[in-house]
Amino acid sequence: MTHKRWFTPWVLIAPAAVWLVVFSALPAVNTVILSFTDAKPLGGGGFVGLDNYTRMLDDRQLVDALVNSIVYMAVCLPLLTFLPLLLAVLVEKRLRGITFFRIAFYTPVIASAVVVGLIWGWLLDDRGLVNGMAERLGFLSGPLPFLTDRWLLLFSAISLTVWKGLGYYMVIYMSALGNVNRELHEAAAVDGAGRVRRFVSVTVPGVRNTMLLISVLIAVFGLRVFSELYILSNGTGGPGGRDMSLVMLIQMYGQGLTGQLGYASALSVLLFVVTVGPMLVLMRLNRKGA
Amino acid sequence: MAGGGRGFNGVSPVEKVVRYTLLVFVLVITIGPFLWQLSTSLKGIGEDVYTQTPSFIPQQPTLGNYAEVTETIPVWAYAGNSLFVAFIVVAGNAVGATLAGFALAKLRFRGSKPALGLFLATLVLPGEVTIISQYVIVRGLGFADSLVGVALPGALQMLNVLLMRTAFLSIPKDIDSAAIIDGATVWQRLVHIGLPNVRGMLSVVVIFSFIYAWDDFLWPLIVLTDPDKYTLTVGLQYLNGTFTSNPRLIAAGTMIAFLPIVAVFAVLQRFFFKGVEAGAIKG
Numbered sequence: 001m002t003h004k005r006w007f008t009p010w011v012l013i014a015p016a017a018v019w020l021v022v023f024s025a026l027p028a029v030n031t032v033i034l035s036f037t038d039a040k041p042l043g044g045g046g047f048v049g050l051d052n053y054t055r056m057l058d059d060r061q062l063v064d065a066l067v068n069s070i071v072y073m074a075v076c077l078p079l080l081t082f083l084p085l086l087l088a089v090l091v092e093k094r095l096r097g098i099t100f101f102r103i104a105f106y107t108p109v110i111a112s113a114v115v116v117g118l119i120w121g122w123l124l125d126d127r128g129l130v131n132g133m134a135e136r137l138g139f140l141s142g143p144l145p146f147l148t149d150r151w152l153l154l155f156s157a158i159s160l161t162v163w164k165g166l167g168y169y170m171v172i173y174m175s176a177l178g179n180v181n182r183e184l185h186e187a188a189a190v191d192g193a194g195r196v197r198r199f200v201s202v203t204v205p206g207v208r209n210t211m212l213l214i215s216v217l218i219a220v221f222g223l224r225v226f227s228e229l230y231i232l233s234n235g236t237g238g239p240g241g242r243d244m245s246l247v248m249l250i251q252m253y254g255q256g257l258t259g260q261l262g263y264a265s266a267l268s269v270l271l272f273v274v275t276v277g278p279m280l281v282l283m284r285l286n287r288k289g290a
Numbered sequence: 291m292a293g294g295g296r297g298f299n300g301v302s303p304v305e306k307v308v309r310y311t312l313l314v315f316v317l318v319i320t321i322g323p324f325l326w327q328l329s330t331s332l333k334g335i336g337e338d339v340y341t342q343t344p345s346f347i348p349q350q351p352t353l354g355n356y357a358e359v360t361e362t363i364p365v366w367a368y369a370g371n372s373l374f375v376a377f378i379v380v381a382g383n384a385v386g387a388t389l390a391g392f393a394l395a396k397l398r399f400r401g402s403k404p405a406l407g408l409f410l411a412t413l414v415l416p417g418e419v420t421i422i423s424q425y426v427i428v429r430g431l432g433f434a435d436s437l438v439g440v441a442l443p444g445a446l447q448m449l450n451v452l453l454m455r456t457a458f459l460s461i462p463k464d465i466d467s468a469a470i471i472d473g474a475t476v477w478q479r480l481v482h483i484g485l486p487n488v489r490g491m492l493s494v495v496v497i498f499s500f501i502y503a504w505d506d507f508l509w510p511l512i513v514l515t516d517p518d519k520y521t522l523t524v525g526l527q528y529l530n531g532t533f534t535s536n537p538r539l540i541a542a543g544t545m546i547a548f549l550p551i552v553a554v555f556a557v558l559q560r561f562f563f564k565g566v567e568a569g570a571i572k573g
Binding site: 090127 | 394422507
């Protein structure tokens with residue numbers, strides 16, 4: 001025995017166990033139950049069978065939201081898998097001042113999505129810096145509607161996500177680079193392999209598992225996106241509400257006194273179904289020590 | 291290598307120039323937008339911020355926008371609200387995750403395996419999936435539209451329990467067994483052997499609990515309805531949507547939300563990057 005009283009471990013675990021049950025397990029079960037009801041914040045809650053699920057099939061906004069997620073993934077996946085690796089290699093060497101650069105590159109990660117959303121909203125405004133510069137340099141004759149066009153708004157949110165994600169994935173790669181075989185690098189250098197060649201044939205294979213881990217993380221993130229789209233569209237979901245994400249729909253239907261908790265819960269179940277596959281892959285990768 | 295004699299870590303002058311050029315280029319991209327916002331927040335009302343030839347350095351620098359934004363919305367009260375939530379979340383995670391992580395890593399007891407399995411299982415559940423039901427529960431507990439309600443669900447996160455468990459696992463068994471033979475109690479082992487050896491991970495848990503609480507938007511947006519109780523992120527969105535289209539004021543508001551988090555991270559970052567370089571942090 002490593003402890004005298006049998007209940008000692010349980011006393012230590014108790015707070016975490018309570019939180020696990022109250023804020024994870026119960027809500028998970030309750031989400032499924034609610035999804036079969038017409039629950040509202042005040043009253044309601046009768047069993048409605050699959051109504052909430054059949055309703056999804058006719059939900060135009062849901063189709064848009066899923067299309068938006070796929071576009072999100074298609075753009076973010078290649079960019080956020082490779083650019084942060086290049087950054088990690090760039091900050092790897094202990095040059096003078098490198099700590100400053102590392103912190104600076106990580107700053108967008110620690111800033112709230114609301115803060116960076118408002119900053120980007122100002123940059124991409126019709127009369128903001130980006131349009132102003134582009135017009136002044138003669139690239140544009142009038143402002144591009146970054147925040148009021150259905151597709152431009154989506155791509156603005158995507159670029160915000162990429163910009164904010166660079167440092168996050170850079171740090172994960174930095175951690176992985178520490179384990180890349182140094183001797184292999186040196187041997188390749190002695191054999192006359194150039195920098196690019198060594199990057200392609202030593203660094204990239206060395207961090208292959210991490211790359212996989214990161215692409216799954218990004219795929220899941222594309223389905224979970226909320227703040228970027230919410231802030232850039234000022235809560236409206238863009239022109240005609242076409243720039244919604246699945247989570248924005250959940251928030252919209254779930255919130256307030258008129259909320260439709262049943263439908264919001266059904267959408268939550270859908271979110272779980274589309275993310276659980278990638279999440280399981282992620283956990284397997286993590287356990288393998290990617 | 292060119293130049294011979296130089297070790298693998300040597301950097302030639304040409305490479306140095308290339309590297310610093312690239313570093314500065316990325317720096318402009320990552321930090322530029324923040325500096326632009328800072329600059330906008332310091333520009334006087336007489337200075338045209340919409341011009342096609344904007345000046346990066348404010349021509350009439352002023353702190354007036356900071357004063358004015360606090361008159362438009364109660365920014366300091368919002369900051370206080372955010373701080374209150376962050377305090378609960380940091381304390382809850384630091385204490386709760388340490389206790390549970392220690393028990394899972396260092397104490398042998400019946401049921402520890404299934405318990406660990408349950409903690410792991412929660413990780414496949416994105417927080418957004420349960421957010422509506424969490425709200426139903428928080429309301430049922432009587433914490434709807436309150437800061438306690440905002441803080442509660444995140445005040446003990448399963449990921450942090452697992453991180454602390456990993457940290458405790460890396461303490462060599464020998465040290466612990468010696469203490470057990472000497473008759474140390476569980477509490478003494480935790481305080482005198484455990485804690486000094488997990489300070490790095492504990493710092494990471496503290497930093498990220500703070501950032502998580504301070505930056506969170508979706509959850510407080512759902513929980514809070516009374517504008518007096520808004521946290522900074524919800525308050526800023528409120529300011530942007532409702533009160534003003536003056537970019538100087540919004541810029542001042544965002545800086546008030548942004549600078550504290552930078553300060554916290556700057557102070558504690560060495561723990562974080564030490565862990566990163568040791569290959570300990572996996573995201």
